[in-house]
Amino acid sequence: MMVASFARSLFVTGRQGISSLRAHYPKRHYEAFSLKHKNKVSILSVVPGGHHQSAKIIFDDSPSTTVNFKYIWLRDNCKCSRCVDQSTKQKLIDTPSLDVNIRPERLSVSSDGQLVVEWAENGQNHASVYEPDWLMRYSRCFIEDNFASPVDDEPASQRPPLTLWDRTTIWKNLPEISYAEVMESDKGLALWLEMFHRFGTALLRGVPTTKGKIIEVVKRFAYVKETSYGVTFDVVAEPDPEHLAYTGTHLHHHTDMNYREKSPGMQLLHCLKSTDTKGGSSDPGGMSFLVDGFRAANWLKENEPAAFHILSATPVRFQINVNGVKFSQTWPIICTDHDGEVTEIHYNNRTMGPLQAPTHLITPFYHSYHLLTEKIRTESMQFAFHLAPGDLLAFNNRRVLHGRTSFDETRVSRHLEGCYVDIDETMAIYDSLRNKI
Known part of the structure; x- marks a missing residue:
């Protein structure tokens, strides 16, 4: 069984499982996980809030939490x-037909500590019952005045935290699993998707070297996303290539298709052939390499915050002509959420168009771009390896940058078959499998 030991630990249960999670994950993630295991909260009392537009709810936690819930919000979320x-x-x-100034007829707390709200609508009574733990989870956005998702309502928030890696980290915890395990058991598939989620990349070993096998693998958990390059595409040296990937040219770190409305979230590459036809002791080239773009971006955020701000605030146009058709789109190189956390990387020097920005930002942008690139190309950041026939590599195209060293096309016979997948489809299946296992 070729399952990495770290992945198995993610599915342990009981007291030992909780201890393992606490040791492995940052404290904030353990605390979020533990919320589901503590005693349920109840409501002590409820009274009309200020200006008669809200209900003031007092919970029985320690110390007691008091939260104002707007009546219109409560009515809209009746279950x-x-x-x-x-x-x-x-x-x-x-929702649009509700009176924004709606007021209930009566507020009360049930014997089970639930909130009961009675409304009078069109001459009829309507009772809404709200579970206290559900209200408590949503109270966070009102207390903290933010848009954070409640821990237990969003599948994404229940996933293990990401593991930001460099060369040493990933070689110690190589995210790999056998083809047979993934194709023959849900647990094997869940483990592989867990690796993909955490590291942004995962390897399948021992995949039959048959063209089209990559589609069978994808159908195990999602569907192939067809693009202008077809359902699948062949990365093989061609006499008159339409893309530099179809040559032996060195390909620097990049993410694919930033020139599209939304770049594909998941990419897979299946090695069908990789042989040194002439032999020899020297490396024939064609080595694949990956870099965790999130780790590089966070390094920039911590060490060069001004550069991080420029790259996350400056839109860059990416563009390309494919079969006579032009694609063009703008993205910041580093995308962040409302909390400033890195969510996507869009980096491809080959398809980056002329920078269009105010004159005073041109030099700072290039300086920032240089700093990020210098970090990305640092040897200690690289996960470099030769894809062997039967290897299938999956990676998050909006997080992990990939590339390839040059190779002599007269000496190396190399054939990869690739495809793209909508990452939300993949992660939805992953969440479903986690709930089952």
């Missing part, structure tokens, strides 16, 4: 069968 379809969990209530 009864008249307001939410119980099978699909989709809303039936027509």
Whole structure:
């Protein structure tokens, strides 16, 4: 069994499992995980809030938490069968038709510590019941005045934290698994997707070297995303190439298709052939290498914050002509969320168009671009290896930069088959598998 030992530990349960999680993950992630295991909270009391637009709820935690919930928000989020379809969990209530100044007829707390709100609508009574733990989770955005997602409502927030890696880190915890395990068991598939989530890359070993096998692997968890390069594409040296990837040219670190409306989130490359036809003791070239773009961007944020700000605030145009058709799109090289956390990397010097920015930002941008590139190309950041026939490499195209050393086309016979996948489809299957296992 070729499953990395670190991955198995992610599916342990019970007291030992909690201890392992606490030791492995940062404290904040352990605390978030532990929220589901503590005793449920109840509501002590509820009274009308200020200006008669909200309910002031007092919870029984220690110290007691008091939160104001707007009536319109409570009415819009009623979970009864008249307001939410119980099978699909989709809303039936027509939110825009609600009176924004709505007020309830009565507020009370049930014997189970639930909030009960009674409304009078069109001459009919309507009762809404809210679980206290659900209200407590959502209270965070009102207390902290932010848009953070509640821990237990978003599948993404339940996933293990990302592992930002360099060469040493990833070689110690090589994210690899056998083809047979992934194709024959849900646990094997879950482990492989767990590796992909955490490291942004994962290897399948022992995949039959048959053209089209990559599609069978993808169908195990998602579907292939067809692009202007086809359902799949062949990375092989061609006499008259339309792309530098189809030559023996050195390809610096990059992410693919930044010139599209949304670059594909997941990329797979299956090695069908990689042989040195002439032999010899020297490296024939064609070595693949990956770099964790999130780690590089966070290094920049910590050590060169001004450069980080420039690269996350300056839109860059990426463009290319494919089969006579031009594609063009703008992205910052570093994309962040509202908390300033890195969410995507868009980096490809070969398709980056002329920078269009105010004159005073031109020099700072190039300086920042140089600093990030220098970090990315540092040897200690590289995960470099030769893809062997039967290896299938998957990586997050919006996090992990990939590239290839040059090779002599007269000496090396190299054939990779590649494809793209919508990453949200992949992660939805991963979340589903985690819930089952």
